[in-house]
Amino acid sequence: MLNKNQIRDLKKMLDDRFFELREEIRLELLDTNDQTYIELAGRVHDTAEASVADLLVDLQLADIDRHIQETRDIDAALMRIAAGSYGVCSYCKTSIAIERLQAYPTAKRCHRCQVNYEHVYTRTKGSSM
Numbered sequence: 001m002l003n004k005n006q007i008r009d010l011k012k013m014l015d016d017r018f019f020e021l022r023e024e025i026r027l028e029l030l031d032t033n034d035q036t037y038i039e040l041a042g043r044v045h046d047t048a049e050a051s052v053a054d055l056l057v058d059l060q061l062a063d064i065d066r067h068i069q070e071t072r073d074i075d076a077a078l079m080r081i082a083a084g085s086y087g088v089c090s091y092c093k094t095s096i097a098i099e100r101l102q103a104y105p106t107a108k109r110c111h112r113c114q115v116n117y118e119h120v121y122t123r124t125k126g127s128s129m
Helices: 004-034 037-043 047-083 098-103 111-125
Strands: none
Touching: 004 047, 004 098
16 A cells, blocks of 8 residues: 555646646647648648648647546546545556556556456457558
8 A cells, every 4th residue: 555655746746747738738729729720721732731731730639639638547546546546456456556656657557457458458449450
């Protein structure tokens, strides 16, 4: 089990990363407003350039989506801290190693359960290509 100092340190890591992400999302959204698809598409002269413009917009939106998902993970970890269940595997209910939490403070599964989850998830999801 984690002690109060470990939880405090991990909570600070989560809070700091949350505020970093908020700023990154804000800046990316401002940049998106500066480089709208219409502006990019207005500069293109053929389908290859249009494809590049689409790709740039999609990549920027994918970055924003990834940041938003990470903020959701941080929020969930902070809720687990408040509920007293932080550091406990959501699957097998054993303690998550402090080293894992220091490397990945939003972890909700122990290493063994995470490996099993990824094995099952990648097998059932399959390739999208």
